[in-house]
Amino acid sequence: MRLPVTANIRIKTVRRPSGDRRTATSVRHGVVRLDQEANDRHKVPYAQVPWEADRVALLQRIEQTAFFQKIRGDLVVSLYNQKELWPKFGYEGSSAEHGGYIKRGFADIDWLPKV
16 A cells, blocks of 8 residues: 555654554554545645644544544653643643642643633
């Protein structure tokens, strides 16, 4: 199976030395499926779909799949593993050694809507 260029880039970002062949195959097939959905609906691969709302709709169609859950999980972990990104989403690092989150600015994020 020949993968689109964008698929090769994405697969390299999630492949780990400890990853197994089944996971790599699942990711390959997931990327191909996502690109096919994008091509069917928008006549371009997923990475070239210009409107965010259209990309989100494509992702919502596959969000229950093992592929989506794997990519989502790896992305969340990768965000928390990059200390320079923490201020962007309000994470202040581990809090156990500082008495917990409640006393460390738990509610000081100003970019989320108030509920």
